[in-house]
Amino acid sequence: MSDKQTQVYPLLPLRRGILYPGSVSTLPVGRKRSLALVEAARAGDTIVIASQHDPSTERPALADIQPVAVLAKIHRIGRNKAGNARLVVETLERVKIDALETSDPYLQARVHATPDENAQSTEAKILAESLREHIRELAGEAGGGLVEAVSKDMRPSEFADAVASNLPLTREAGFEVLVTVDVPERLRLVARYVNEARETQEMRQKIDEEVRKRLGKQQRDHILRERMKAIQSELGDGNGEDEDEVAKLRAKFEGIELPEEAAKVVERELKRLTKLNPAHPEFNVARTYLETLSELPWDTRAEAVDDLDAVAKQLDDDHYGLDEVKERILEHMAVLKLSKGSKGTILCLAGPPGVGKTSLGRSIAEATNRPFVRIALGGVRDEAEIRGHRRTYIGALPGRIINAVRKSGVKNPVMLLDEVDKLSQGFSGSPEAALLELLDPEQNDTFTDHYLELPFDMSEVMFVVTANDLSRMSAPLRDRLEIVQLSGYTPEEKLEIARDHLLPRQLDENALEPGTMLLEDEALRQVITDYTREAGVRQLGREIGRLARAVALKVARRSPEAEADAEAIHIEAEELEDYLGKRRFFNEVAERTAVPGVATGLAWTPVGGDILFIETSQMPGKGALQITGQLGDVMKESARAALTYVRSNAESLEVDPNFLDGRDVHIHVPAGAVPKDGPSAGVTIFTALTSLLTGRRVRSDTAMTGECTLRGRVLPVGGIKAKVLAAHRAGITRVILPHRNARDVDDVPEEVRSTMEFVFAEDMQTVLEAALETSTEAELGADQSLTSLGIVDHGAGGSVPLS
Incomplete structure (x- = not known):
């Protein structure tokens, strides 16, 4: 093709990469217009291949394409089941794109040739030979593509293009080589990029050598992390992150008054952490251990309120009846007040479900201004759930007790151990036996978790234990508890509880305003006697909830005009079967x-x-x-x-x-x-x-x-x-x-x-x-x-x- 002559060819835009004359390449084709070009082309046809400025452009125009491209001959066309195609092309020469003739169904460009300048000059030959010798010296370091380029007998311009196609060039550098038509200048440009590649390779080898010396044979799996550190050190911007992390941990402990034994362990672990390689697995284990110790409330206490009248009022507001139970709780609080927080008994609230055991513990916490933490023990069968895992195991964690204290943030929370009678016993030990030390006021000031391996004072924690069936508990555990029985409620007590507690709560849970549903006392009595048969009030709450949902349905179906003048919905005893169905219990x-x-x-x-x-x-x-x-x-x-x-x-x-x-x-x-x-x-x-x-x-x-x-x-x-x-x-x-x-x-x-x-x-x-x-x-x-x-x-x- 003459440099004066222009001609129109199909144009295939490349999202990524740059092609140079004199190479054979396989190109994937997937865009709609490019596939249309492939459908129209045949083996032996000539096309123009140009690179895009931005790979994300889906339908490139003339401004989106590099102005210098290559003319290529199609050798083979292949297609796969997904509908995409592959072209095997041989690039011929550089061309310059003058204009786009058509864009549908595929791009066609008018181009003219841009021949090499000074291609046979003496300078070009000397530069080519010098570059060839230089690459031979680097052959072992640079890679196979360059060795192959040196071994072939090529003209200077072809040699420069072949070397450039085997270098890891950026998009800008590669296009710079493509548009340089002066052959000596192109050879100088390629020689500069070869030297840069050599320097990069030497730097990489130096970094890898430093990493190998630092890690040794056992730490090769962390090679990438150490390489990054070496790069930062070479660039002079290392931030000493690991040293800062140890310093932060040390600063956390400076504000904590630790027991003598704990202080020695913390100091020992901090010194050990500074000597450990951050890539070593033990580094993370030690850091997690120290973070856990720093988060424990070694010397932090809640400002507990010891006003017995306030406690009594809170219990009366939250629970109706249970006078004996409330009296026993107040006696317990009085002993703690007079003894200034010394060791006391462990309360165990025993009774059937639904009588308020768990909510009593929450009421005590609210009345005394202590954090409330609840640990559900039902189904726990592993001793490690209570005492924690030893740090020799991967993924070791503290037990539930220490975790609960850590979350509470204080040494003296109210801790409810719920359903202690439903502990199981598996092959991993007895969790019930693990509670013996914790629930013994004479021993729990030195409670030791397997993960911490340090004694932690639990004597200031107010433990409240709940159980349904005391016969399922072992004799040693029962011996450590003071049993307070909750036998259940009478029908009159249930009536008061339903009116003052259950009904308002169900109205709130079902998005009903107070006064929307009026439940007569006789209807409540009938719900208690004919629809429930329980010691507590859990099922009674569910039945009142059913009534509230039925009323909510009626209210939701009202029109906005009717809602403004609507009266409260009364539910009488005669209407209960319409809401709750037939009576379930009779005097049989x-x-x-x-x-x-x-x-x-x-x-x-x-x-x-x-x-x-x-x-x-x-x-x-x-x-x-x-x-x-x-x-x-x-x-x-x-x-x-x-x-x-x-x-x-x-x-x-x-x-x-x-x-x-x-x-x-x-x-x-x-x-x-x-x-x-x-x-x-x-x-x-x-x-x-x-x-x-x-x-x-x-x-x-x-x-x-x-x-x-x-x-x-x-x-x-x-x-x-x-x-x-x-x-x-x-x-x-x-x-x-x-x-x-x-x-x-x-x-x-x-x-x-x-x-x-x-x-x-x-x-x-x-x-x-x-x-x-x-x-x-x-x-x-x-x-x-x-x-x-x-x-x-x-x-x-x-x-x-x-x-």
């Missing part, structure tokens, strides 16, 4: 005890007191005793003892001594899916069996509890308050208790005691006289089979202790 005692052989017993469960029915029946057989209802060993023994007592006292009980001849006796406790066990069902089984064999029904208004010996002595049992409250909830007005449990009746609220009659029995004769009706109903045979009527669902798995 009278129905179940309508026939002889059925007695109502009282049971204690982890979720509060409850009632259960003991059913007995007789049938033709061989004198066997059948026991069903998934009973434990203790209850089975009580059943066998009851049968022995009746047989040995048949004459005084007016029972046929030969009642087992040709007959079997079946004792059943309904709800066979719920495991049951415990010693407090003996009296009830005795009574039910006697009722069956004498044909005298058990009074429907009477329930009983207690254990019985073979001689008929009635033994005391526990959980009297919870059992009496359960009887009251079920509508029972008479309760038979062991004589030695008479003193426990004082724990029952006065409003419940005043509505009930208590019979205290020392022997079974007293129990039977109080429990059995005086007349019999002849039409009911002693061998009548009874239908299994079920038992109230306790809502808890596992064996239900009836102690």
